[in-house]
Amino acid sequence: MKKLYVLLALTCLACTAFAQNAVIKIKVVDEQNLLLPGANVTLEDKRFTAATGNNGYAVLTNVPEGKHTLTITYIGFKEYKYELTASGSTIELTAKLQSGVESLNNVLVLGDRLKGQAKALNQQKNGDNITNIISADQIGRFPDANIGDAIKRVPGITMQNDQGEARNIVIRGMGPEFNSVTFNGERIPSAEGDNRRIQMDLIPSDMVQTVEVNKTLTADMDADAIGGSVNLVSRAAPNGLRLSGTLAGGFNPVRDNGFIGTANFVVGNRLANDKFGFVVSGSYNRNVFGSDNVESVWSKDADGKLFVSDHDVRVYDEMRIRRSLAATFDFKLHPLHTITLTGSYNWRDDKENRFRLRHRYRGDAEDPDQAELIYDGNGNITGYTNGEVLRQTKGGLDDNRNESRRLEDQRVRSLALKGEHFFGKLRTDWSVQYAKASEKRPHERYFAMGRRNITISQDITDQEFPLLTDETPLSGYTRLSELTEQFQDQYERDLNAKLNFELPLSIINNRKGAFRFGGRLRSKKKVRDNTFFSYEPVNGFGDITQVPLVNKTSSDFYPGSKYVAGDFIFAKYLGGLDFKNSSLFEETDEPAEYLAGNYNAKETITAGYAELKQDFTDRFSARVGLRVERTDINYTGNIVEDEEDLKGTADLKNNYTDVLPSINLRYKLADNFVIKAAWTNSLARPKYYDLVPYFNINPNDLVLGAGNPKLEPVRSSNLDLMAEKYFRSVGLISGGVFYKKIDRFFYSYIDNNYTQDEFAADFPGVNNPIGAGENWEFSQRRNGDGADVLGFEVSVQRQLDFLPGFWKGFGVYLNYTYTHSKASGIYDASGKLVRNDVKLPGAAPNMFNASLGYESKKLAVRLSGNYTSSYVDDSDDGGYNENSFFDRYYDKQFFLDANASYAITPKWRVFAEANNLTNQPLRYYQGVKERTAQVEYYGPKLNLGVKFDLVK
Numbered sequence: 027m028k029k030l031y032v033l034l035a036l037t038c039l040a041c042t043a044f045a046q047n048a049v050i051k052i053k054v055v056d057e058q059n060l061l062l063p064g065a066n067v068t069l070e071d072k073r074f075t076a077a078t079g080n081n082g083y084a085v086l087t088n089v090p091e092g093k094h095t096l097t098i099t100y101i102g103f104k105e106y107k108y109e110l111t112a113s114g115s116t117i118e119l120t121a122k123l124q125s126g127v128e129s130l131n132n133v134l135v136l137g138d139r140l141k142g143q144a145k146a147l148n149q150q151k152n153g154d155n156i157t158n159i160i161s162a163d164q165i166g167r168f169p170d171a172n173i174g175d176a177i178k179r180v181p182g183i184t185m186q187n188d189q190g191e192a193r194n195i196v197i198r199g200m201g202p203e204f205n206s207v208t209f210n211g212e213r214i215p216s217a218e219g220d221n222r223r224i225q226m227d228l229i230p231s232d233m234v235q236t237v238e239v240n241k242t243l244t245a246d247m248d249a250d251a252i253g254g255s256v257n258l259v260s261r262a263a264p265n266g267l268r269l270s271g272t273l274a275g276g277f278n279p280v281r282d283n284g285f286i287g288t289a290n291f292v293v294g295n296r297l298a299n300d301k302f303g304f305v306v307s308g309s310y311n312r313n314v315f316g317s318d319n320v321e322s323v324w325s326k327d328a329d330g331k332l333f334v335s336d337h338d339v340r341v342y343d344e345m346r347i348r349r350s351l352a353a354t355f356d357f358k359l360h361p362l363h364t365i366t367l368t369g370s371y372n373w374r375d376d377k378e379n380r381f382r383l384r385h386r387y388r389g390d391a392e393d394p395d396q397a398e399l400i401y402d403g404n405g406n407i408t409g410y411t412n413g414e415v416l417r418q419t420k421g422g423l424d425d426n427r428n429e430s431r432r433l434e435d436q437r438v439r440s441l442a443l444k445g446e447h448f449f450g451k452l453r454t455d456w457s458v459q460y461a462k463a464s465e466k467r468p469h470e471r472y473f474a475m476g477r478r479n480i481t482i483s484q485d486i487t488d489q490e491f492p493l494l495t496d497e498t499p500l501s502g503y504t505r506l507s508e509l510t511e512q513f514q515d516q517y518e519r520d521l522n523a524k525l526n527f528e529l530p531l532s533i534i535n536n537r538k539g540a541f542r543f544g545g546r547l548r549s550k551k552k553v554r555d556n557t558f559f560s561y562e563p564v565n566g567f568g569d570i571t572q573v574p575l576v577n578k579t580s581s582d583f584y585p586g587s588k589y590v591a592g593d594f595i596f597a598k599y600l601g602g603l604d605f606k607n608s609s610l611f612e613e614t615d616e617p618a619e620y621l622a623g624n625y626n627a628k629e630t631i632t633a634g635y636a637e638l639k640q641d642f643t644d645r646f647s648a649r650v651g652l653r654v655e656r657t658d659i660n661y662t663g664n665i666v667e668d669e670e671d672l673k674g675t676a677d678l679k680n681n682y683t684d685v686l687p688s689i690n691l692r693y694k695l696a697d698n699f700v701i702k703a704a705w706t707n708s709l710a711r712p713k714y715y716d717l718v719p720y721f722n723i724n725p726n727d728l729v730l731g732a733g734n735p736k737l738e739p740v741r742s743s744n745l746d747l748m749a750e751k752y753f754r755s756v757g758l759i760s761g762g763v764f765y766k767k768i769d770r771f772f773y774s775y776i777d778n779n780y781t782q783d784e785f786a787a788d789f790p791g792v793n794n795p796i797g798a799g800e801n802w803e804f805s806q807r808r809n810g811d812g813a814d815v816l817g818f819e820v821s822v823q824r825q826l827d828f829l830p831g832f833w834k835g836f837g838v839y840l841n842y843t844y845t846h847s848k849a850s851g852i853y854d855a856s857g858k859l860v861r862n863d864v865k866l867p868g869a870a871p872n873m874f875n876a877s878l879g880y881e882s883k884k885l886a887v888r889l890s891g892n893y894t895s896s897y898v899d900d901s902d903d904g905g906y907n908e909n910s911f912f913d914r915y916y917d918k919q920f921f922l923d924a925n926a927s928y929a930i931t932p933k934w935r936v937f938a939e940a941n942n943l944t945n946q947p948l949r950y951y952q953g954v955k956e957r958t959a960q961v962e963y964y965g966p967k968l969n970l971g972v973k974f975d976l977v978k
Contacts (some may be wrong), residue, residue: 056123069094159237198241268293372439435467574599651687701749762820891920
């Protein structure tokens with residue numbers, strides 16, 4: 027290591043010595059000594075321009091000897107000018123800008139919120155591509171606990187929720203599989219076992235410095251981002267000592283013990299004459315909450331009469347513990363040579379008990395002789411006689427980790443070493459990263475007792491809230507339906523490396539130009555290794571009254587008090603069962619539950635690119651590039667017959683190469699009026715498990731899933747146009763249109779009446795798991811033919827500084843996105859075209875954000891709304907069916923949040939937050955919006971706390 031350091035130092039000195047012209051490195055800060063990214067730095071000769079990066083620095087290379095006037099402009103700050111003399115060496119200087127904008131003979135002084143907004147808008151304005159930026163200061167002004175909730179306020183973005191928090195990102199109507207999430211430019215691996223989705227609720231909002239939402243790609247960016255690429259930028263080392271933190275507490279009314287506790291800190295400094303900088307941040311959040319849920323599966327009899335064939339009343343008790351730690355260290359070997367080491371660790375425990383009352387139909391509705399349905403005088407179905415009722419408790423081992431709950435332990439960790447170097451005219455940067463995401467579910471237990479062949483009554487007068495009931499006494503629950511324990515262990519590991527070079531190169535005299543080229547390597551490994559065991563008590567249980575019970579009925583049950591959950595097996599009793607005691611329980615390995623789901627996937631992606639950035643005039647510039655990506659895959663899945671017999675493994679090897687040109691154009695109508703246009707090409711790779719040659723058979727629920735080794739990547743050609751008008755008083759009005767031509771889109775095909783004969787035709791030679799007369803649910807991921815996506819978005823961010831007196835403290839934040847999609851080619855299992863001209867799965871037509879805020883020297887208040895209209899669900903349980911009756915939709919959502927803070931001193935602030943004041947549920951519907959498939963309520967969240975920020 028010492029020899030490497032000496033070699034680098036000698037190289038730096040040698041390259042600097044031979045540089046003929048000067049190099050100017052400028053650090054831009056505000057009055058508080060905080061770094062200002064996105065500042066526009068220019069010499070009087072417009073060939074020498076640069077923008078400060080996330081570290082607050084800009085570098086001008088190859089500057090001729092002599093006197094120069096340096097000009098720095100920044101929205102919300104006064105213009106800065108400095109006279110300097112270049113003498114063929116490296117010049118380092120710090121520019122301290124003064125905030126404040128003259129407006130109607132007054133000076134608008136920026137508060138903390140406006141400074142944060144100014145940082146974001148300056149970075150957005152100076153970007154070559156179409157992007158949206160939000161800074162840490164902006165995020166802190168919304169009551170958003172995780173980074174997903176913060177991102178949903180960006181134009182064109184909506185989030186899919188899980189347990190009341192934003193988890194999966196949808197950009198411009200593109201579902202989670204069509205988008206990428208990176209950390210400092212490197213992909214974040216997925217903690218879930220079958221897909222590439224990044225769990226945004228795993229990352230707290232206060233752990234990042236900046237969020238960059240890239241809606242058009244440049245050639246140096248990974249191409250797998252049809253909707254967009256979200257880059258989370260870690261905190262950079264500050265310009266001096268900074269110590270900040272938050273301590274807060276709150277509650278969730280959905281549960282009596284719903285306490286929320288939050289603590290975080292940030293500490294950083296520069297030492298050794300600014301040669302060494304560091305920043306360390308940590309976060310802890312403990313949230314006790316729950317959710318109230320009702321789910322339904324709708325069916326029809328042979329005459330098309332409607333009934334509910336499967337119905338759940340579910341009560342969830344949750345505890346979510348989120349911990350994060352991040353650190354960045356930078357070492358300035360020389361003014362033009364910097365090494366940075368960044369590490370992060372995000373760890374979330376979800377501890378859950380679920381109590382589920384299920385009513386299920388067990389007949390063949392299309393066979394009048396077996397239907398056993400009950401009709402009223404008008405021919406409507408009011409119930410059935412061959413029903414089943416189950417009472418199930420989900421929990422875990424009673425130990426210090428599980429605490430008698432199902433534990434979902436998700437972790438994402440990364441370590442990256444980066445370098446940035448200037449060798450005369452040549453600029454180079456490189457990075458090497460190791461990242462791993464994992465999910466473990468140890469000792470996950472289920473205990474269910476029930477009864478079959480009972481009469482179940484249904485009331486579907488209100489299809490939004492259907493009700494199923496029976497007259498079974500507790501002593502009638504004599505059938506042990508389920509007593510199981512499973513272990514889930516899955517991870518994704520990434521090894522990433524990239525190397526970039528940049529040289530001044532202009533094809534037009536006296537105009538700035540640069541040639542950039544480089545390469546990258548991504549090596550990925552995904553493994554899922556689960557096990558599953560069932561248990562039979564040696565002496566039996568008798569009926570459900572023989573075990574400890576807990577009553578989960580609540581008059582405050584959010585879907586309505588008419589839903590009576592009743593009694594369930596006590597979770598602590600389930601957790602305390604000694605399954606390994608052979609005198610008490612007989613253990614049986616259940617390979618049918620996990621063998622088909624286990625797999626091993628390897629991917630290697632190698633890429634190279636070249637691009638030219640050229641200024642044609644003072645106002646017009648272009649960035650033209652070409653990227654080539656090669657994908658090599660090697661997958662191994664299990665061949666399982668008769669549900670549980672492992673016959674061997676199946677391998678899938680494939681490779682393909684994509685050539686991806688791009689053009690990003692930028693034209694300045696005025697200094698603060700920018701028009702951007704782009705033509706780009708991008709792709710989306712299938713989910714890992716979708717490619718594995720497997721069968722996943724669940725005979726208890728009559729469900730069958732199959733892999734699709736023939737699934738192709740989705741490719742898209744994209745056109746974008748955006749106009750952005752910036753205000754010096756910190757504001758923006760923008761509007762743009764976008765169009766995507768998508769080839770071979772993904773969709774989830776589901777056949778709800780899959781029969782024995784259909785399986786035999788689709789999978790000849792494979793042992794048939796479907797019994798005679800049974801109707802199973804069959805699902806498989808497919809490629810459609812093509813899709814077109816056309817949309818527009820408008821955005822307004824404006825401080826109302828033109829109003830008199832008190833009113834100038836108000837500011838508005840508004841954006842709206844409209845997306846029209848049309849997809850073609852939905853096929854059945856035999857390849858027959860059954861659906862055409864449908865909406866693209868995951869494409870929400872309307873997205874709207876609105877926020878009204880007020881800020882004075884001490885007080886800041888904000889009311890925020892977020893709306894997304896309904897769209898076809900793109901999850902494994904959703905998508906299109908052969909019959910539109912079974913189509914599943916993600917329903918519209920409207921969230922209303924409020925927050926306020928008051929500065930006790932310039933360094934200390936108290937705050938209050940309220941999330942989900944509308945008590946917006948997560949809702950899916952089947953076929954038509956009145957027909958609920960799932961509705962889950964979380965209630966509002968309230969939080970109080972104190973923040974401090976000490977800067978030197």
